[in-house]
Amino acid sequence: MKYELYYWPEIQGRGEFIRLALEEAGADYVDVARRGSGGRDKLFAMLQRKTATPPFAPPILKAGKLLVSQTANILLYLGDHEGLAPANEAGRLWTHQLQLTMADFLVEAHDTHHPIAKSLYYEDQKPESKKRAEDFLKLRAPKFLGYFDRVLAQNGSGHLVGRRITYADLSLFQIVTGLRYAFPNAMKRLEPKHKHVIALHDKVAQRPNIAIYLASPRRIPFNEMGIFRRYPELDRS
Amino acid sequence: MKYELYYWPEIQGRGEFIRLALEEAGADYVDVARRGSGGRDKLFAMLQRKTATPPFAPPILKAGKLLVSQTANILLYLGDHEGLAPANEAGRLWTHQLQLTMADFLVEAHDTHHPIAKSLYYEDQKPESKKRAEDFLKLRAPKFLGYFDRVLAQNGSGHLVGRRITYADLSLFQIVTGLRYAFPNAMKRLEPKHKHVIALHDKVAQRPNIAIYLASPRRIPFNEMGIFRRYPELDRS
Numbered sequence: 001m002k003y004e005l006y007y008w009p010e011i012q013g014r015g016e017f018i019r020l021a022l023e024e025a026g027a028d029y030v031d032v033a034r035r036g037s038g039g040r041d042k043l044f045a046m047l048q049r050k051t052a053t054p055p056f057a058p059p060i061l062k063a064g065k066l067l068v069s070q071t072a073n074i075l076l077y078l079g080d081h082e083g084l085a086p087a088n089e090a091g092r093l094w095t096h097q098l099q100l101t102m103a104d105f106l107v108e109a110h111d112t113h114h115p116i117a118k119s120l121y122y123e124d125q126k127p128e129s130k131k132r133a134e135d136f137l138k139l140r141a142p143k144f145l146g147y148f149d150r151v152l153a154q155n156g157s158g159h160l161v162g163r164r165i166t167y168a169d170l171s172l173f174q175i176v177t178g179l180r181y182a183f184p185n186a187m188k189r190l191e192p193k194h195k196h197v198i199a200l201h202d203k204v205a206q207r208p209n210i211a212i213y214l215a216s217p218r219r220i221p222f223n224e225m226g227i228f229r230r231y232p233e234l235d236r237s
Numbered sequence: 238m239k240y241e242l243y244y245w246p247e248i249q250g251r252g253e254f255i256r257l258a259l260e261e262a263g264a265d266y267v268d269v270a271r272r273g274s275g276g277r278d279k280l281f282a283m284l285q286r287k288t289a290t291p292p293f294a295p296p297i298l299k300a301g302k303l304l305v306s307q308t309a310n311i312l313l314y315l316g317d318h319e320g321l322a323p324a325n326e327a328g329r330l331w332t333h334q335l336q337l338t339m340a341d342f343l344v345e346a347h348d349t350h351h352p353i354a355k356s357l358y359y360e361d362q363k364p365e366s367k368k369r370a371e372d373f374l375k376l377r378a379p380k381f382l383g384y385f386d387r388v389l390a391q392n393g394s395g396h397l398v399g400r401r402i403t404y405a406d407l408s409l410f411q412i413v414t415g416l417r418y419a420f421p422n423a424m425k426r427l428e429p430k431h432k433h434v435i436a437l438h439d440k441v442a443q444r445p446n447i448a449i450y451l452a453s454p455r456r457i458p459f460n461e462m463g464i465f466r467r468y469p470e471l472d473r474s
Contacts, residue, residue, distance in 0.1 A: 052391070053331045056338045056384050068330055070337040072309075077330060093305055093314060094290045100307040101293045107344055115352045116365060117372035128353060128365050135354035147293050154289070 001081070003029035004062040006046045009039040011226035012178075012219075014071045014106075015059040020170040021075055023213040025082035031218070072099045075167040084167040095161045098151070098168040102175060105144040109178065110227045112136045112234055122224075122231065133234035137186040141179065145194045148172055152196035158203055165207070172197065173204035178228030185237040238318070240266035241299040243283045246276040248463035249415075249456075251308045251343075252296040257407040258312055260450040262319035268455070309336045312404040321404040332398050335388070335405040339412060342381040346415065347464045349373045349471055359461075359468065370471035374423040378416065382431045385409055389433035395440055402444070409434065410441035415465030422474040 003022060007015030009031075022029045032046075033039035046060055055069035061077070068074050076096050079085025085095040115132040116125040148160070157163040160172065176197060180187050191198050204210055213219055222228055240259060244252030246268075259266045269283075270276035283297060292306035298314070305311050313333055316322025322332040352369040353362040385397070394400040397409065413434060417424050428435050441447055450456055459465055 053327075053334065054384075054388065054391075055334075056341075056381075066327055066330070068334065070334045073330055073334045073337055076333070090290075090303055093303070093310055096313070097290065097292075097305065097307045097310045100310055104293075104344075107341075111348070111352075115348075116368045117376075119372055119376050128368075131353045131365075135356055139354075139356055144293075147291075151291065154291075 001028070001063055003027055005029055005031050006033060006043050006060040006062070007031070007058045008043070009033040010220065010223070012174075012222060012228075013059075013226045016174055016220075017071050017167075017171050018059050018061060018074050018078070019218070020174055020210065020213070021078045021082065021084055021167045023218075024165065024170055024207060024209050025078065025084060026209055027078075027082055034218075072096065072103050075099055075171070079167050084165070084170075086162060086166070091161060095166045095168050098148075098160055099171055101144070101147070102168070102171050105140075105175060106227060108136055108140050108144075109175075109182070112182075113229050113231060122229070126233070129231070129234060133183075137183060137235070141183075141186070142190060142193070145190060145197055149194040149196045152200060158196075158199060160200070165204075169200060169204055170210075173201050173210075176201040178222070181222040182228040182230055183235040184230075185235045238265070238300055240264055242266055242268050243270060243280050243297040243299070244268070244295045245280070246270040247457065247460070249411075249459060249465075250296075250463045253411055253457075254308050254404075254408050255296050255298060255311050255315070256455070257411055257447065257450070258315045258319065258321055258404045260455075261402065261407055261444060261446050262315065262321060263446055264315075264319055271455075309333065309340050312336055312408070316404050321402070321407075323399060323403070328398060332403045332405050335385075335397055336408055338381070338384070339405070339408050342377075342412060343464060345373055345377050345381075346412075346419070349419075350466050350468060359466070363470070366468070366471060374420060374472070378420075378423070379427060379430070382427060382434055386431040386433045389437060395436060397437070402441075406437060406441055407447075410438050410447075413438040415459070418459040419465040419467055420472040421467075422472045 005015065005018055007013065033043040043058060047055065051067055053067050059071060059074060061068045061074045068077050079092065079095060085092050112133040113122045113129050114125065115128045122129065151160055159165060160168045205214065242252065242255055244250065270280040280295060284292065288304055290304050292304065296308060296311060298305045298311045305314050316329065316332060322329050349370040350359045350366050351362065352365045359366065388397055396402060397405045442451065
């Protein structure tokens, strides 16, 4: 199967969770909007294409005739087809459940810089962002990280699910890298309390396909257009 | 299969999406925290229970030995087991994709009264709520409703997926009832522009099992503790 990924070409964003899964699986894929010129046009054409299953927003994965959208839904699909989740029902649902909890975490991380409106610039919602980021770092991030740390501690294999890598491990890796970029001061305080999460991050970073990917130009650097943004005023030391 | 639902006993909230699916399917279930006394204690006991698949938050569905959490994940399970989604892979993924887009819509509806912190009362984030609600009603709600209206118009059967009811139809019904409760003025303006969505709402309300449920004491009235809250200052006429 040759996959086509449609996502914004200049950010990691939600597309990165799909890129990591495709890279780990060694899948044959094209990151359509990043290849050649007119990348964004190809993405917009896909968004406007007549189809029985129109996407609401990127990322979109084209797999043969199938168009799949919504990050967690694409991962559910790739989990089945690329061996990135258990094959049995209980294992599939548990992996997906963890992913959906990460999706919630991600929305809250994003909203630290956009608590009022996606339609406004960060600069137009700065006082509100400071308040939201403070609550996020004090209560929400520890709650989510604590949960995943307990799941890892209890499972005992160094993976979130069973004894093998799943897309949930890859996604938690990505969240840690994002939090480190956006909130380096807060993460200095949080990391020692969430050692299992950090150990998983390190383990994923060392997987051969992931290590090659991270060192390649395919890995877009973090920036202030994506989900995780470094605004020092939101991350007081 | 006798199901047990664990959810906050005093609100519709996210649990309502599960209740609607169980009711439509005519499933044998217990809404554990609403039966007898000590309901919340039973919910807390479940949240603290030692299990290989700990939930992050309610709702939680117990189905035999399986504990499933995350609203969309529970619906994915019920879609398969209660005939509330197509059996083929493409149809299952499409139904789930729609559900995940509704989950995003729901977070944004919730955050109109909690844009800064879940840990604070609404009264402590009122000015920010006004701004967020204004953007939600002007841009976000029309964007989501417009999307679902186009999906329905294109599908042509009066259902979101294929020619039969799915959990996605039930969820869109619930979102319309919630928006009508929270934002009656805005909905007066928005409904005429989203006739397919409203027609689906009416169709779902008339399904025999749903009509019985809605008229029963099992349907908790909306209130100012749930996702959809009526704060008139957020819904100017």
